[in-house]
Amino acid sequence: MTVPHEHDHEHDREACLQLAEKLSEYLDGELPSDLAEEVEAHFEGCSRCEIFLDSLRKVKSLGSLLPEVEIPREDLERIRASVRDRLRRA
Numbered sequence: 001m002t003v004p005h006e007h008d009h010e011h012d013r014e015a016c017l018q019l020a021e022k023l024s025e026y027l028d029g030e031l032p033s034d035l036a037e038e039v040e041a042h043f044e045g046c047s048r049c050e051i052f053l054d055s056l057r058k059v060k061s062l063g064s065l066l067p068e069v070e071i072p073r074e075d076l077e078r079i080r081a082s083v084r085d086r087l088r089r090a
Contacts, residue, residue, distance in 0.1 A: 016046065019039055019042050020083075
């Protein structure tokens with residue numbers, strides 16, 4: 001069963017999807033400052049996205065305990081596309 005995605009303020013679902021595409025870069029500190037500020041502003045108005053980010057931080061922390069493996073760029077792009085597609089369908 002899918003839980004409706006609600007927001008604390010007037011953010012829409014599309015804003016959450018756009019944010020999700022930037023989270024990895026945000027967590028790695030790779031977003032330009034203006035985009036990082038947009039992401040942070042979204043968190044202030046969307047508690048569910050903030051919870052999702054917290055979960056990703058925990059996953060990243062646990063992942064840092066694993067040995068590093070080189071993943072070919074084309075595989076990474078395929079994985080990212082798959083995640084974006086699933087988020088859009090959710």
